[in-house]
Amino acid sequence: MTPASPETPDGLSFGHELPPADSPAPGKGTIRVLQLYPRDMNIYGDWGNALVLAQRLRWHGYTPELLEYNVGDEFPDGVDLIVGGGGQDSGQLVIQDDLLTRGPLLKDLADDGLPMLVICGLYQLFGKFFKTRTGAVIPGIGVLDVETHGTDERLIGNVSVSSPEFGTVLGYENHSGQTTLGPDVTPLGTTAKGTGNNSSDGQEGARYRNVVASYLHGSLLPKNPALADFLIQTAVERKYGSFTPGAPDDTYAVLAREHAARRPR
């Protein structure tokens, strides 16, 4: 159940809305996509990831149910896929305590193979800890065996990653925390352009079970449909046993990738 949008006097809403479905509910089944903390952790177009998952589910013949979880909410049942975004420092402070109380639940879901995508700020908080420049330690929820250290250096620009699972992953990074991976995770890939996790080892992102974590912002999925379809396929197989894909038209995605790949860092 997607919550209704707040009414504004002239009927337009500034909240994000899914375009209306053009056919009555396709018959392959329903997938519940949960956005984690969209109110506080959504600064660089993270809505794009939720929208892409919902629309591609439709194009594959499934019905998306877009849910959200914000600080203090009850955690919904029967979630099939989780997506969480980046935030600025103030947003991370707001969600920190709430996230710690949900940590064990999220860890169980991840261990159980639930597909998740966490970007930037939530990537960091899904790790073991974030140590700030002043030495303060912000505990993470430990879903991922990674640790992050704040720095004075901001890593900004276009990124191209070679991923063994997803081919070339394209995006944009903007972060000053630097993350290093422990033995229980593997990187999403190695950077061909841009910095990624940190300025020394040439790795970007982290993989654990069906969790994908990345510094590539906000709208990572639109230009990386292979990654989006991995999350969708995993969610569908986990719920229904098998996945029959539809035929999304990725002409624009292919062209957007070609042009993005040619842009300078």
Next chain:
Amino acid sequence: MLYFSVPLGKLVRRVSRLRGGGSALPGLVVEKIDPGFMQRTLATLPLGVAVVSGTNGKTTTTKMVVELLESQGLKVFTNRTGSNFTRGVAAALLGEVDWRGRLNADIAVLELDEAHAVHFVNKVPPRYCLLLNVLRDQLDRFGEIDKTAELLQHIAAKTTGTVVLNREDPRVARIADTLGEGTANAPQVRYFGLDDSLLSTFPNDDELRAAPGSPVPAAPPKPAADVVLRRVGADDADFEYDGATVSTHMLLRGVYNIFNAAAALTLARAIGGRDGAAADNGRLLTALARVAPAFGRGESLVVDGLPLDLVLVKNPSGFRLGLKSFPAAGYATMIAINDNYADGRDMSWLWDVEFDTLRDGGVDQLSGSRAYDMALRLQYDDVAIGAVDTEIAPALAAFIRGAKDKPKRIFCTYTAMLAIRRELSKITTVEVVS
């Protein structure tokens, strides 16, 4: 006291003009040989310096403030923002001062980019400042919105006379709490505000981030505003101040431009007229009605006898406001998205804009270096796309050819707009940008 730097700078200015050069060189020369020039010259102004800052609408608002003050008989020095702010101001001052270095003006009204704010206000504490908004913009340059708010706060802290704040933007309104109200050196604070019925058209960044249905955090009670925008009509608007509501005709289009008119009005009322006179209300309103939009911000040109509107979009809220302020019905639409430094390099922001208002008519033409990112964005919002061409000149020509009998509208990022204007100047009269 006669400064050698002024005649020399003026000479360099003449020479570089003759050679067809820009304004930076003479500014650079004066800066190098006489670093105190700008500070000293601005300090001679009887009404001091007023700065306008914020992420959206600085240029049009600065233009409005200048025209409102001129309606009061004030002589105003103003700048066009440039790549190097201080140098640009120094160069512009050189053009205006006499050979003795005296500036024939009552006040300077300067558009201040956040990037140059701290450096400038540390050198030249303004007497007035007008802080418009803090929206997602240029994130790849500043990293974080909160940092932008801090920059604006720093401008306010350095202001000696009156600080004018947007009551409806929590990050801007909150600045008042940091100014030590009631203490000896605290500046006066004035607000401009919106009628509740118009609030929904102005998402602040917190609301922008919220998904549908998520409760917006409860707002603290609002302070009284000096000027409140009550209503926006097709070509007029109602402003409330001094306990009365006045209606005025407006040449400006777009709700956000007209909200900035309330901002400009508040600042002009705070400054008043010559020798401490209160502002003449009739003249203010006449000037307000005549203000035309500044370069590119909702500007209307004529092509094939029909209007062609250029709408500058550079961040999610600006794009949303543009889509909302300029309804698509009856218009052919083109969108041009570049990702050069001045546009912002990160394309994530397109995903924070909803394009449902374009769903009925579709988009006729896409262009710019990131035309296909835009195409992808529209595809996910189920908006039909006519043609895509990353090259702006052929895309524009095809758009104009294909929509001969329709008024046209182009939403474009900054450098895409420059390219479009260059092309349009070949077929129609376009205001020269200096």
